[in-house]
Amino acid sequence: DTAVSQTPKYLVTQMGNDKSIKCEQNLGHDTMYWYKQDSKKFLKIMFSYNNKELIINETVPNRFSPKSPDKAHLNLHINSLELGDSAVYFCASSQGGDQPQHFGDGTRLSIL
């Protein structure tokens, strides 16, 4: 069983559209994260939830809205997609702060 699973794996869409990415973890972890990896491979934290509570909210355009319906799920909704949103988005989970983070396989978002 995949520990951290994301859907979809690939997302190709037009500028201006709205899209969602879903993440689920079956590790029993309390904390989940969204990262963005740009074309230069730089990994940057976007959001983190601990027990459904938002604890990290980096400088991200408010077109990005995370939602955690329960501890095992974290979704990311993006409104009015722009060319600069093209990247790989990784979900991760951990048992808590300063604990190993386990990453999903990523969602490759391409904006046309």
Add this chain to the structure above:
Amino acid sequence: GENVEQHPSTLSVQEGDSAVIKCTYSDSASNYFPWYKQELGKRPQLIIDIRSNVGEKKDQRIAVTLNKTAKHFSLHITETQPEDSAVYFCAASNDYKLSFGAGTTVTVRA
């Protein structure tokens, strides 16, 4: 906020030789330092980590050292093999927030 610098950005080594990657961090409150390996098109995978109360940790061919006073830590890979070719990221954590270095692309020449 935390700023993690990683060097070199690329590293080419002969199979069997050692590879060393160095990182520095800025926030003295950081106390957890993981290293991730990312193969092309794959997810980052944790390969080793170290906490601030430990100076060195080893796992088979991989070792990490930490100097808290100087705020730098290093990854050492001995007896490199072709399957070690990947991008390696260092990171520093203060509580929940993990800040990554820019990555080192390691190529092991057969």
